[in-house]
Amino acid sequence: MRLAVTGSVATDHLAVFPGRFTDHLLADQLDRISLSFLADALEVRRGGVAANITVGLGRLGLRPLLVGAVGHDFADYDSWLVNNGVDTRAVHVSETLHTARFMCTTDQDHNQIATFYAGAMAEARTISLSDLHDRLGPLGLVLIAPDDPEAMLRHTRESRAIGVPFAADPSQQLARLDGPQARELIDGARYLFTNEYEASLLVERTGLDRAEILARVGTWVCTQGAEGADILERARPVLHVPAVPTGAAVDPTGVGDALRAGFLAAVARGLPTERGVQLGCALATEVLESVGTQEYKIDPSRLLSRIHAAYGSVAAGDVAPLIEDLP
Template sequence: MRIAVTGSIATDHLAVFPGRFTDHLIPDQLDRVSLSFLADTLEIRRGGVAANVAVGLARLSLTPVLVGAVGKDFTEYAAWLHNTGVDTALHMSDTRHTARFMCTTDAEHNQIATFYAGAMAEARHISLASVFGRTGTPDLVLIAPNDPEAMLRHTKECRSLALPFAADPSQQLARLDRAESRALVTGARFLFTNEYETALLLERTGWTRQTVLDQVGTWISTRGAEGVHLMRRAEETRHIPSLPAREPVDPTGVGDAFRAGFLAAAAQGRPLEQSARLGCALATLVLESVGTQDYKIVPGDLLRRIADAYGSEQATALEPLLEDVP
């Protein structure tokens, strides 16, 4: 099964503040915030939601197609993706830089971030029909956070081409109105949200949880250290606990890694619970590293951790998915 991943491609600037943001917020002056945090470290890494997911799929021995918009400063990043096993179908901007994600994380893993769209704003000009005419038709398309008009266009194209798609509206829900939010969700084989986005999705669409479930195949809600909820119409919610981290380092990109692990397993016909467990395992590896793409999968070690967290039978069931991991 081949997966096309559409969405943001960016360079991440990741800073660490050793204190707590909340210690510097004055409750009765939140309408006039002017703060500066002195960071101890700064890491510049490859990132972007779509690129993070595509790299995760490639690490699990799939060959995804990454679809997005970048700037002329992307040459080195593009070569690295190719060497990692990611095929690319990219629109290159003549005037804008590749998107930038600037994020500061405090001692409690709270984050304050700014995202500069840059070349991503031109993703709305990408035609999936044209892309797939060159790369071949995928079995599933992930609509990850991107230029909002691009997300709406790609979703509409998936419907017109009768292509299954997964919806991951994420932080872009804040930019969408009711009709647009509904358009991104309706008909999705998989819908991904985190706990906050779950509430925001209900507010934006004006739908109840049951109405959302009537529109999608499976709704996957990630809940941080509490694990994942798997929801389907007319079925009980299933809960998959997270895989415990040895030493959490940076939460940036954890959700993207979960999506990669989940989709890699689902692409090979695995049950939802198994797919979620592999997603949780990959998410923990990212949590334990700096940078969204700089983790390493060591199959033997990861299977032992899966066995400890979920039982030896679950590790045995997932072992074939890691056989080809270098």
């Protein structure tokens, strides 16, 4: 299955604050916050949701098509992506704007305060999936990840128009969508990805309850942070997949993107959704144990050992053919 991933491509500026944000928030002053946190560390890393997911897919042996908009400062990043197995021929390069920036500070409890500058991402709305489908070959599944909202709506509409299955991952952009837009992004999705907070926000935005949302999609993967993820499907009980444990958590940024990459790699190769979430949880733990969203390395034997320890020998045996021959 040929996978295309639409969404943001960005540079991450990741700072670490050695205290707790909550110690500096005053309950009677929340309407006039003015704070500056002195960070002990700063890492400048490549990121962006679509780029993170495609790197994960590339390292798992697929060659995903990255669909997004970047600035004229993209050359080094482009080389990095190609060297990690990503097809960047569908990336639009702006003539005037810089690549998007994600600026995030994490405290000692792994709470985060972040700002995202869109930059060239606003031009993603000019990209036509129909043209890419004709020019670069048929697409098997399109993941529509957080991006310029107009681009997300266009990609969803074009996926339906050309008959390509799509996965909806509105995530951070839910706050910018109104009810009709949010409903349009999920209607008919083969897969829907949210975390638990985003699930509640999706209910509020769409005016639909969870059963009504599930009636509009195929499979809903709802992540639960350190608790793992739930798999929701119509007429079936909720299936909970626990997280792969770690004693060395470093940075939660990009963990959700890794879960999506593992999930999509598994289902693209014919494994059931439970195995996809299990592989995704294992890959997410690898990312959790490194700083930055793309700095982790995949050690096939270690990844299989994690899956075996967390989910048993049958799960590890099912996943093994996907990863045991990775370089």
